[in-house]
Structure formats: C-alpha cells, structure tokens
Amino acid sequence: MGRAHEVRAASMAKTAAIKSKQNAKYSKAIYIAAKSGLPDPDMNAALKKEIEKAKKAHIPADVIKKAIEKAKGGTNEAYTPVRYEGFGPENCMVIVDCLTDNVNRTYTSVKVAFGRNGFKLGVSGCVAHSFDNVALFTFKGHTDEEVLDTLMMADCEVNDVEMDEEYVTVYAPHTEYSKIRQALVDAFGEIEFDEDDTTWLPQSYVTLDAEGMRKFNNFEAALDEIEDVQEFYHNVERKSEE
Secondary structure (H helix, E strand, C coil): CHHHHHHHHHHHHHHCCCHHHHHHHHHHHHHHHHHCCCCCCCCCHHHHHHHHHHHHCCCCHHHHHHHHHHHHCCCCCCCEEEEEEEECHHHCEEEEEEEECCHHHHHHHHHHHHHHCCCEECCCCCCHHHEEEEEEEEEECCCHHHHHHHHHHCCCCCCEEEEECCEEEEEEEHHHHHHHHHHHHHHHCCCCCCEEEEEEEECCCECCCHHHHHHHHHHHHHHHCCCCEEEEEECECCHHHC
16 A cells, blocks of 8 residues: 555655746657657657546647647757666665756756755666556546456456555556556547656655655756756655655
8 A cells, every 4th residue: 555655756856846947857758758758749659648638637739739840840850868866865875867959968857856955876777677657547536456357357467456445556567557557448439647658667666754855856856957957766655745
C-alpha cells in the first residue's frame, strides 16, 4: 500500500511544478514524439500518449498545437536524452532524466543542484539497478480482482495489482504498456487515469529526518528550476503526505 501511495504522491508533485517549465517539458516531449513518426496522434501512438499526458497536466492547448506544428515544419531541433544518478541524505537514491539541446549546459546545471544541496553525483548506472522500469496505471472505479481478470483474459503480463482504498494500481513490465492500456480501455471504456505512464520505481524506500527532508526538498526545488529536467525519480518516502 505504501508503494501505491508514493505513486500518487509523485503524481501530485508533478502538477505543482512551475508552469513555464512544465509547458517547455511537455512541448519538447510532444515535438520529439511527433518527429519520430507522423505528426498525427491518430497515426502515432507515442504522440497520442504525450498529448494525453500534457492535457492531464493542464498544459494549454496552444502549447500542444505549437509543438505539433513545429514538428510539421522545417525545424529540426536535436534533443539528446541524458540521465544523471546519485545519492542524497541517508544514501537516498535519485535519478534525473533530462532532454537537452546542450549537454554541457545541462550537466553544469544539474551538477550545481547536486552540490549546493548536499547531494553526490554518481556514475551512470550507480543507482538505476535499485529501481524497476515498469508500466504503471492508477485509477478508481474498479476492484483489483476485476482488473486482474481483465488483464489475464487479454493475455497481458502483469507484475502486481494492488487495491489501496478506492484506487487500483497496476504494475507491469514497461514493454506491456500499450497492450495493458488498450485492454483496460476496451474493457472499461475511457478511464480517468491518475497515473498512466512508464516509470522507474524504487525497490525499497528510505525515511529521512527533518534535516534530510529539508535538503531533499531544496534539491527537488532546484531541479524544478532547470528547464531541461524531464523526470525525477527517487526512493524517499514522503511521510508528511500520508
């Protein structure tokens, strides 16, 4: 149950990020998805997924439209995915995923955020092995039993299905994302997902004392200021949000 709570807590934290940075984040993701195939969400599953995520985060329609139009035009911006991993208070583990057109700029910004807040930037792969890359769905309105039965009937590979109060959370291999999403929509119609993505979940959580949480919150706030940061994963349990 704690794991499902952390999933929802992370989802709520996303919506609290700075608006301009959020707009830039989703604009980049939509642009790249549109460039990877046809710039039409009906013909491009990746683009459809990014548009749905943007709408869920209340990104303005004109931001979404401009990103797609940009991909249709002659612009050919080159964005490079980069990942930074490291440690914080009590050896908590963090993963910072970025999308950038200037790797040196992004590295400097992220390195400063680590250093100023007492975090240590590690080498590639130093903490990723302690996380699982999964497809994740959280929603209300159904029981864990009927959801599991539905996915088994659709021949989907599932790691776990949890029920936490009124929420059902499905965990599966990240490669099963599209198949599971389609099976859920086919069985239950259009679902209002609280979480609907592929993500990195920690295999265990750590609890920080007050000082550790202060440093962690400052570090997270510093990352929110970096436009190139797309996602932030960690294994810190947010006890204050329970």
